Amino acid sequence: MPSTYNGYDPQPIQLLSNFALQENIQPSNTIGLLTAASMSSMSVASRSASDASKEVSNVFVGGGGEKSGEESNKEESSEEVVNIDVIVTAGLSNSRCSGADADYFILLDTTNNDNPTANEQEASSTSSPPPPGTINTIIIIDKPLTSSSLIEAYAIAIEAKCLSCMEHTVLCSKDNSRFGMGTGTDCCVLVCPTPSSSSSSSVDDKEGSNSVDVKQESNKKVIKHAGKHTLFAELLGQAVHEATSKSIMINIHHLHYNYFTYIMKQWLKSLVALSRGARPCIPSQPMMPIPNAPCSIVMLGVLLILLIYTVPVLNDKAKLMLGAVIWDRYLGEPPLKFHPVCLAGSAISFVLKYTPERVYKNGMLGFTAGFMLLAGMLLIFVYGAWLFLQVTDALSTQGADLIMNICPNGYCNNIYIQSIFNLTSWILQLLLFKSTFSIQLLTTIALQMAKYLERNQINSARLQLSWLCSRDPTMLNASELAGGTLESLSENLSDGFVAPLFWYVCLGPVGALGYRIINTLDSRIGYRGKYEWFGKPSARLDDLINLIPARITAVLLVVSAMFVKGCSARQGINAAWKDRNQCSSPNAGWPMAAFAGILGVKLSKKGEYCLNSSGVEPGPSNIRAGHRVASIAGGLTVLVAVIALVVMK
Numbered sequence: 001m002p003s004t005y006n007g008y009d010p011q012p013i014q015l016l017s018n019f020a021l022q023e024n025i026q027p028s029n030t031i032g033l034l035t036a037a038s039m040s041s042m043s044v045a046s047r048s049a050s051d052a053s054k055e056v057s058n059v060f061v062g063g064g065g066e067k068s069g070e071e072s073n074k075e076e077s078s079e080e081v082v083n084i085d086v087i088v089t090a091g092l093s094n095s096r097c098s099g100a101d102a103d104y105f106i107l108l109d110t111t112n113n114d115n116p117t118a119n120e121q122e123a124s125s126t127s128s129p130p131p132p133g134t135i136n137t138i139i140i141i142d143k144p145l146t147s148s149s150l151i152e153a154y155a156i157a158i159e160a161k162c163l164s165c166m167e168h169t170v171l172c173s174k175d176n177s178r179f180g181m182g183t184g185t186d187c188c189v190l191v192c193p194t195p196s197s198s199s200s201s202s203v204d205d206k207e208g209s210n211s212v213d214v215k216q217e218s219n220k221k222v223i224k225h226a227g228k229h230t231l232f233a234e235l236l237g238q239a240v241h242e243a244t245s246k247s248i249m250i251n252i253h254h255l256h257y258n259y260f261t262y263i264m265k266q267w268l269k270s271l272v273a274l275s276r277g278a279r280p281c282i283p284s285q286p287m288m289p290i291p292n293a294p295c296s297i298v299m300l301g302v303l304l305i306l307l308i309y310t311v312p313v314l315n316d317k318a319k320l321m322l323g324a325v326i327w328d329r330y331l332g333e334p335p336l337k338f339h340p341v342c343l344a345g346s347a348i349s350f351v352l353k354y355t356p357e358r359v360y361k362n363g364m365l366g367f368t369a370g371f372m373l374l375a376g377m378l379l380i381f382v383y384g385a386w387l388f389l390q391v392t393d394a395l396s397t398q399g400a401d402l403i404m405n406i407c408p409n410g411y412c413n414n415i416y417i418q419s420i421f422n423l424t425s426w427i428l429q430l431l432l433f434k435s436t437f438s439i440q441l442l443t444t445i446a447l448q449m450a451k452y453l454e455r456n457q458i459n460s461a462r463l464q465l466s467w468l469c470s471r472d473p474t475m476l477n478a479s480e481l482a483g484g485t486l487e488s489l490s491e492n493l494s495d496g497f498v499a500p501l502f503w504y505v506c507l508g509p510v511g512a513l514g515y516r517i518i519n520t521l522d523s524r525i526g527y528r529g530k531y532e533w534f535g536k537p538s539a540r541l542d543d544l545i546n547l548i549p550a551r552i553t554a555v556l557l558v559v560s561a562m563f564v565k566g567c568s569a570r571q572g573i574n575a576a577w578k579d580r581n582q583c584s585s586p587n588a589g590w591p592m593a594a595f596a597g598i599l600g601v602k603l604s605k606k607g608e609y610c611l612n613s614s615g616v617e618p619g620p621s622n623i624r625a626g627h628r629v630a631s632i633a634g635g636l637t638v639l640v641a642v643i644a645l646v647v648m649k
Contacts, residue, residue: 003036033187035134037091038254043246047235048083051221066563079133080221082232085140086239090247091133092255095180102186103456124200133246135161137188137240144195144222151422152226156233157188168248169266176273177296195222248513256493274300277329277440293332301330309426318645320426321504325432333441340435340513344381346519348373352525366533370525376535377517385513388432395423428511436512437500439634440490442468443627449485450623453478468492470523471605482618483603486626490557490595491588493630495519498556499549501641505648518542541584550587553633554594556640560632561598567629572598582609599626 001015010018016032108637115587139157162181226232234483249259256262274297293301304326336342351373359369445467452461456578461481462473468488473481502513522542525535554576561567575597576590583589589611596612599622604610 001033001036005034005036011438019159031189031191033136033138033189034187035089035136037089037093037134037136037251039089040254041091041244041247041250042087043250044085044087044090044248045239045243046083046085047239047554048081049231049235051080052081063455080143082223082235082237083142083467084235086243087140088135088247090135090244090251091183092170092180092248092251093136093173094133094185095173096182097175097178097180098171098182100178101451102455103192122397133183134187135182135244136183136186137161137244139188139190139236139240141190141192141223141236142394144193145226146195146222149226149232150190150192152233153190153223153236153472154188156226156228156237157190157240158182160237161186161188161244164241164244164248167245168252170248171261171266171269171273176269177276177294193550203495206285214289236538270613272326275303293330297330301326304330305427305430309423314642315645315649317508318642320430320433320509320639321501321641321645322461323430324437325428327430327434328438328561329440332432332436333438340381340385340432341516341520343375344517345524347380348521348524349361355534360530363533366459366531367536370531370534373534373539374518374521374541377521379518382510385432385510389509392425392428395428396422401639433504433509433512435499436504436509436516439497440495442489442496443631445490445636446485446623446627446630449481450620450627451621453482453620479617479619482620482623483601485623486599486601486618487592487605489623489630490591490624493633494546494553494556494587494591497634498545498637501637502549502552503545505641505644515545546587550590552637554590555593556633556636557591557598557629560629560636563632564625564628567598568600569598571600571604572610579609579611582611584608595629598629 005015007249008032012034016030016034017027019032020027020030055081055565137157139153141153145153165181166179168179172178223232225328226236228237252262256265277293277297285432292298305323308314308322308326311319314322331420333339355369359365445464449461450462452458452464456478458478458481461478462476465471465473465476465484465488469484473484476484500512500515503515507514518538518541521538525531526542527535527538558569558572558576561572562568576594579593579596580589583592589609591601593611596615599618600615601611601622602610602615603616603618604613604614
């Protein structure tokens with residue numbers, strides 16, 4: 001069929017019926033397979049073997065006497081051979097791995113295949129058809145199989161197809177970091193004689209010769225087992241593997257001209273997929289342990305960090321920043337037990353637990369206590385960071401000398417020991433700075449929110465929103481959840497990435513950590529209500545130190561929109577300028593309004609603001625577009641910061 005066929009006009013059943021009638025074949029007892037793959041990719045493989053059971057029966061009979069020559073010749077003349085023929089056509093552009101992200105999200109529908117339902121018509125009108133490419137497999141076996149062996153045979157055939165795909169480095173088109181085990185439209189047909197029912201032998205003997213014929217048919221041998229230990233599984237697996245491999249090779253040479261070019265392209269795709277970093281790096285439900293990144297991504301991250309460490313053209317401050325960004329992208333978060341921001345959060349919780357209620361009710365007393373908390377937190381954590389950096393510097397400059405004094409001469413090489421201590425000191429400083437920001441976790445959570453909303457998993461999306469903001473999600477609908485995700489994505493891009501890098505450029509790791517402590521205090525107590533006066537010092541200082549980063553974030557988002565299809569930089573500028581003052585915060589309105597205008601959506605919070613009121617209600621597609629814009633803005637932030645550090649040198 002043509003590659004432009006959308007799968008709905010006409011319906012596949014009708015299309016196959018038309019083909020069958022053109023060949024004078026009755027559609028009712030016909031199996032048909034559709035493919036847009038070229039028929040030139042068709043490959044055939046065959047295997048056959050004799051029934052091995054005769055070798056046992058030829059040796060002993062009864063009490064152990066040998067069979068007569070006449071009996072032996074008679075059995076050899078009636079030897080049964082199992083023949084397996086496999087026909088395969090292969091297209092690969094639609095490759096998928098098991099569990100790959102879906103393209104269509106309809107789970108239940110009517111069983112009427114002749115007429116498309118409203119859901120199917122809507123899906124066909126809003127979704128482009130998948131790219132052409134199908135691996136179709138036809139297996140022809142000349143001996144009957146039992147029901148259980150038929151299931152085993154299918155499993156063997158599918159595994160053989162998957163093996164061929166892996167051997168030829170077929171990658172999943174949805175995720176190039178994983179092997180594709182076929183395509184999204186694969187079909188497999190197994191044709192074999194139908195085994196006779198065992199009840200056939202109970203036909204009444206009065207039917208004479210007919211009853212004898214039926215009984216003989218019921219005793220006909222069948223393939224009872226098809227597990228991997230059997231000869232049949234060996235033959236079937238080899239035949240499917242051979243035919244599939246040949247067909248894939250034909251397809252590769254047709255599209256890529258030679259195998260070397262194809263492999264180079266596949267390796268490049270894998271490398272690009274790995275460069276996306278650790279995904280997913282968040283649990284499926286809030287408060288569950290964060291899963292580890294895949295080993296391949298961790299190894300790539302380690303190699304890139306070591307590469308940055310050895311680059312001679314960058315100054316130490318630029319190296320440290322790039323190393324921390326790579327750590328964030330590929331290695332995830334440091335252990336939460338030692339994470340400075342988590343420690344700060346625990347300290348705030350401890351203070352709140354033992355603060356008398358009268359402190360919150362008295363404005364002057366609350367403001368004074370809040371100022372003391374702010375000053376104390378900054379003193380403890382900033383001084384602690386400075387002291388930590390002094391220790392790491394001492395480790396770098398004096399650690400090797402200490403080891404050389406302890407170890408006997410000749411047992412240690414001073415140059416190597418010094419290099420190890422220098423690298424250790426640098427990594428410790430890198431971890432300190434890395435703990436002040438996170439963009440990979442932020443953008444990955446946004447993507448997971450989009451997946452939940454696409455699949456109408458509203459309850460999971462509500463739980464996941466708690467990773468992004470403190471808004472109560474229990475009564476939010478899909479559009480409001482999408483809007484909350486976009487608001488948090490834009491605001492947290494400013495608070496959680498741009499601002500820490502800005503203050504790192506200005507004041508180094510200590511400045512970045514000091515900013516995070518203030519921002520953490522604001523996020524915990526910087527609200528109206530119970531903590532209004534208690535949190536006012538932290539809130540006002542947070543507003544002050546975010547004045548420049550928030551506006552830089554809005555500019556970076558507008559610039560990034562130029563590189564994303566369907567986004568409008570001009571609308572982002574207009575919305576940011578028009579609606580920036582709607583939010584109570586003097587800073588949050590800039591990136592949020594710019595984001596709303598860029599994506600053409602309306603972001604609102606009842607009773608507080610409505611940014612870009614002329615926009616449409618947001619949905620998961622807007623989250624995906626926003627993720628791309630935010631990711632580009634994050635990359636531009638790093639680029640600008642590196643340039644600033646090099647210039648400031």
